[in-house]
Amino acid sequence: MRTVFAGIDVGSSATKVVLINADNELQGSAAVPTGLYFAEAARTALQSALNTCDRTMTDVAATVSCGYGRRNVDFADGVRTEIACLAKGIHLFFAEEVLVLDIGGRDIKTVHVDASGKQGDFKMNAQCAAGTGAFLEDIAFRMHIPLEQLNALGESAAAPVPVGSHCTVFAAGEVLTAARSGAPVENIVLGIYHSMVKRVIEMISTEKPIVLSGGVAAHHPIVCRLLAEVLGRKVGIPPFPQFTSAFGAAVFAKRITMNNQE
Amino acid sequence: MPVDQNKTAEEPTKRFLIGKLHAQSLAAKLMADHYMTLHRASKTGSQKIAWCSSVGPSELLRGMGFLVYFPENHAAMLGAARQSEALMLSAGQEGYAPEICSYLRSDVGAFQNRTTALSRIDKDIVSPPHPDVLVYNTNQCRDIKDWFSWYGRRLNVPCIGIQSPRGIDEVTNEHIDSVAKQIENLIAPLEQISQTKLDIDKLRLATSLSKQCSLLWKRALETGHISPSPLSFHAALTLMGPVVTARGTQAAVDYLIALNEELDARISRGVPAIKNERWRIYWDGMPIWGRLTEMHRLFTGAGANITASTYCNSWIFESLDAEHPIPSMAKAYTELFIVRSDEVKERYLRTTAKEFKVDGIIFHEAKTCPNNSNSRYGMPERLRQRLKIPVMTIYGDHVDGSMVDIERIATQVEAFVEQLDEGVA
Numbered sequence: 001m002r003t004v005f006a007g008i009d010v011g012s013s014a015t016k017v018v019l020i021n022a023d024n025e026l027q028g029s030a031a032v033p034t035g036l037y038f039a040e041a042a043r044t045a046l047q048s049a050l051n052t053c054d055r056t057m058t059d060v061a062a063t064v065s066c067g068y069g070r071r072n073v074d075f076a077d078g079v080r081t082e083i084a085c086l087a088k089g090i091h092l093f094f095a096e097e098v099l100v101l102d103i104g105g106r107d108i109k110t111v112h113v114d115a116s117g118k119q120g121d122f123k124m125n126a127q128c129a130a131g132t133g134a135f136l137e138d139i140a141f142r143m144h145i146p147l148e149q150l151n152a153l154g155e156s157a158a159a160p161v162p163v164g165s166h167c168t169v170f171a172a173g174e175v176l177t178a179a180r181s182g183a184p185v186e187n188i189v190l191g192i193y194h195s196m197v198k199r200v201i202e203m204i205s206t207e208k209p210i211v212l213s214g215g216v217a218a219h220h221p222i223v224c225r226l227l228a229e230v231l232g233r234k235v236g237i238p239p240f241p242q243f244t245s246a247f248g249a250a251v252f253a254k255r256i257t258m259n260n261q262e
Numbered sequence: 263m264p265v266d267q268n269k270t271a272e273e274p275t276k277r278f279l280i281g282k283l284h285a286q287s288l289a290a291k292l293m294a295d296h297y298m299t300l301h302r303a304s305k306t307g308s309q310k311i312a313w314c315s316s317v318g319p320s321e322l323l324r325g326m327g328f329l330v331y332f333p334e335n336h337a338a339m340l341g342a343a344r345q346s347e348a349l350m351l352s353a354g355q356e357g358y359a360p361e362i363c364s365y366l367r368s369d370v371g372a373f374q375n376r377t378t379a380l381s382r383i384d385k386d387i388v389s390p391p392h393p394d395v396l397v398y399n400t401n402q403c404r405d406i407k408d409w410f411s412w413y414g415r416r417l418n419v420p421c422i423g424i425q426s427p428r429g430i431d432e433v434t435n436e437h438i439d440s441v442a443k444q445i446e447n448l449i450a451p452l453e454q455i456s457q458t459k460l461d462i463d464k465l466r467l468a469t470s471l472s473k474q475c476s477l478l479w480k481r482a483l484e485t486g487h488i489s490p491s492p493l494s495f496h497a498a499l500t501l502m503g504p505v506v507t508a509r510g511t512q513a514a515v516d517y518l519i520a521l522n523e524e525l526d527a528r529i530s531r532g533v534p535a536i537k538n539e540r541w542r543i544y545w546d547g548m549p550i551w552g553r554l555t556e557m558h559r560l561f562t563g564a565g566a567n568i569t570a571s572t573y574c575n576s577w578i579f580e581s582l583d584a585e586h587p588i589p590s591m592a593k594a595y596t597e598l599f600i601v602r603s604d605e606v607k608e609r610y611l612r613t614t615a616k617e618f619k620v621d622g623i624i625f626h627e628a629k630t631c632p633n634n635s636n637s638r639y640g641m642p643e644r645l646r647q648r649l650k651i652p653v654m655t656i657y658g659d660h661v662d663g664s665m666v667d668i669e670r671i672a673t674q675v676e677a678f679v680e681q682l683d684e685g686v687a
Contacts, residue, residue: 068669083677107670118684121646122677124670126627126657205643 002061005257006049007089007249008042009082010034010069013105013133014215015041017049018246019060022254024092028053029243038069042076062253062260066245078256082245083111083122089248090211091117093238098209101200102244103216103223105133110203123203130166131199133216139192142172143185147219150189154222157190164195171195190222197226204231211236218242283497283528285521292504292517294383301384303329304391310456311391313413315406316506317576317595318399319424319445321472321587324510325465326449327458331391332507333409337365339379340372341551341661349375350662363405364630364662370412395455397448398423401441401601403633422451426596431606433597442592462587468510469591470584475509478518480578485525486569486618489542490534492525495568496558497535499549505577540565541682544615546572547626548634548660553668560672564679570618572599572611573634600633608641615649621682622652624675629657629665654678 004019004027011034019028030048034041042065050056065073066085073079082102090100090113102109106129112120129135140147161178165171171192178188196216204210210231212224218241228235238244303309312328314320320330340346346364349371354360356374358367372378373390380387396410396419407423414421424444427437449460482501485492501521508514528534543561545568550557561568576599583590599607615623623645625637632638637655646653656674659665 068673081673081677081680083673084680119677119681120684121652122654122681124674 002059002257004028004053004055004059004061005250005253006046006060006063007085007246007251007253008046008063008065008067008070008073008076009085009243009246009249010038010042010065010067010073011082011105011215012068012107014242015045015067015069016243016246017042017045018240018243018250019049019053019055020247020250020254024251024254026240026247028055029240029246031242034069038072039074042069042073062256064249064253064256066249078252080249080252083109084119085245085248085252086213087111087113087119087248088117088251089244089246090213090238092247092251094209094211094236096209098211098236099204099206100211100213100244101204101227102214103132103196103200103212104214108132108200108203112206112208125199125203128166129168130171131196133214135168135171135196136192136216136220138168139172139175143175143179143188145185145189150192151220151222153186153189154193154220157184157186159187159190160194161188161191162194163188163191166199193220193222193226196223197230200227201230209234209236211238213238213241213244215242283501283521283524285517285524286497286500288517288520289501289503292508292513295513296504296507297380297383297387300329300331300391301380301387310394310458312452313393313396313410315398315402315410315423317402317598317600318397318406319448319591319595321465321468321510321582321591322445322448322452322460323397324468325462325587326452326456326460327464328394328452328456329391330507330510331393333369333390334365334406335503335507336372336379336390337369337661338549338551339382340368341365342554343379343382344552344663345372345377345379346552346661347663349377360630360662362630363403363409364659364665366405366409366412367630368661369409373413373416393417393419395419395452396421396423397452399426399595400424401426401428401595401598403600403631420451420455422448424448424595426601428601429603430596430601431603433593437596438589438592440592441596442589445588445591465587466584469582469587471512471515472510472579473582473584474515475505475518476577476579476582478515478522479505480575480580482518482521482525483570483574483578485529488529489619490536490539491542491567491569492528492533492535493569494535494558494562495545495549495571495574496554498571498574499554502574502577509577509579534567536562536565536567538562538565539567541621541679542567542569542619544568544570544611544618544620544623545626546611546623546636548628548631549573550626550658550666550671551661552663553658553666553671556668557671557675560675564676566675566679566682568624570614570620572636575614576600604636604639604641607636608644611636611641611645612648615645615651620651622654622678623649624678625653625655627655627657629659630662631660634660652678652681 346368579594
């Protein structure tokens with residue numbers, strides 16, 4: 001009997017899979033680097049997710065894909081945008097009306113989700129990766145700091161070094177200038193996080209509760225804290241923030257199955 | 263061509279109603295004839311040629327016996343053929359910044375590289391027609407003057423024009439008088455260049471024909487009020503070619519009469535432009551010329567039809583009056599959407615969105631065309647709040663493909679339709 005519903009989010013950096021049951025409970029999950037071959041990444045991630053809960057492909061009732069490579073998942077039963085899936089996914093964890101701010105590898109998205117989980121207005125960043133995961137990756141590379149150490153470094157800082165540039169490359173130049181003048185590395189890192197927050201603030205124009213999701217929220221929770229400080233209000237994070245869209249895709253997969261049964 | 267004896271008189275009409283409009287073929291032929299006429303005149307010197315900005319004083323030029331060439335149409339053709347990006351580099355080498363009009367940069371670049379999109383019409387056409395004069399109106403933007411000035415310097419050709427007021431709320435008599443005076447001031451230099459005195463009857467005729475073109479084009483676009491619409495944005499962009507380049511001619515009037523007849527036939531038979539019009543969209547801003555077919559498939563695949571647009575509505579000059587050609591030209595070219603303040607534009611968009619019964623509005627923020635990009639000062643948000651319909655901004659450019667992330671746009675359009683499906687404004 002097919003007991004799980006699969007949501008696959010093929011992002012530009014990582015492919016995430018979530019398996020849920022009929023009660024929307026998480027059964028398994030996995031994330032793999034997307035690389036250049038989206039269909040292969042999707043299959044690998046799905047198999048990994050199935051392995052985590054001792055299930056096989058025959059247990060999968062339906063699959064929906066979303067994300068940048070959504071149309072490359074040739075075995076998916078349905079395709080939705082990551083925006084629609086983000087709305088559905090966030091509603092599993094936040095029952096009230098919210099603005100979800102998703103910071104991914106190269107995208108920033110805001111989506112209004114009403115109290116019934118319906119997707120409302122949304123925005124995406126203009127053609128610039130400032131404020132995204134790609135920005136952090138590039139800065140970490142140029143500073144010769146492992147990406148996974150950035151969050152802790154930022155949290156240990158006393159005060160941020162201002163970094164003003166929108167451009168990742170020019171921001172890296174500011175970082176070098178600050179380092180040359182003896183600024184502590186952790187203060188520079190905190191400044192980088194502050195500059196990210198400045199970019200995303202421009203996309204927020206509501207008094208509704210804010211929820212932060214995406215890979216940056218998952219691996220750099222300092223951004224959530226800084227955002228809350230700047231906004232002067234609480235900012236929520238769902239469980240497994242990098243998998244929110246995949247959760248939503250899985251909910252859509254369940255809907256396909258239910259529609260087919262009617 | 264042999265006649266199929268089994269075809270009934272009904273069938274030719276039926277053929278026109280399915281799929282592409284027959285008028286699209288008529289438009290293509292009219293455009294080809296237009297460019298061949300210009301080409302022959304350029305080669306033989308049989309008639310003087312004026313280059314004119316798209317909402318410039320073409321009636322005056324026709325009244326003086328000039329053939330009229332519109333470089334913007336050529337730039338759009340370059341964009342549609344995706345030639346622009348490579349060509350713009352040459353303009354960049356002369357100091358034209360990447361942030362300025364990509365039409366200008368690609369057209370100038372084409373000239374520098376001795377290539378032209380017009381070769382697709384006939385391989386004997388190896389360059390745009392040589393101008394005897396360049397005539398601009400800055401009612402649409404400053405870039406058109408910079409563009410024409412480049413050619414003026416390069417070809418040693420007179421470059422003259424009108425400096426229009428911009429960002430206008432109410433069009434006043436002072437505005438009209440100022441522009442009318444500048445139009446009158448063009449007459450003497452044009453007479454000198456053409457070696458012909460202004461023929462007032464020709465000017466009146468051109469003005470009258472332009473007015474007829476405007477009203478017929480408006481009528482055609484207004485079929486978009488009907489649900490489902492017999493017209494799509496994609497089709498309208500092809501159909502509007504003669505409206506821009508041949509307005510003021512009888513050929514354009516005849517073509518538009520045929521277009522309207524065909525649209526009427528579609529309406530009477532209930533034939534829509536797209537198979538499954540679930541959602542009706544208003545498009546503000548420039549087309550993305552290099553991605554027209556992809557964009558059309560993106561929208562129609564999602565059951566969405568762009569039933570109205572600022573761009574297609576921009577070539578309607580209702581104030582033209584053959585009895586008073588020059589003041590009416592001044593009024594007609596000054597009251598255009600692109601010349602107006604954001605308050606006036608917003609009022610227009612609110613009214614038009616309701617008339618065309620649109621379900622959502624999409625603003626195209628063209629990176630290098632600020633004058634045709636109306637999303638920069640909060641208008642989308644105000645419209646969303648006022649109209650209670652989804653309003654979205656996408657980022658691209660009219661011909662600079664490096665500014666167009668089609669994957670991102672595809673995601674946005676699909677998500678926009680998903681939002682419409684959810685019924686949340």
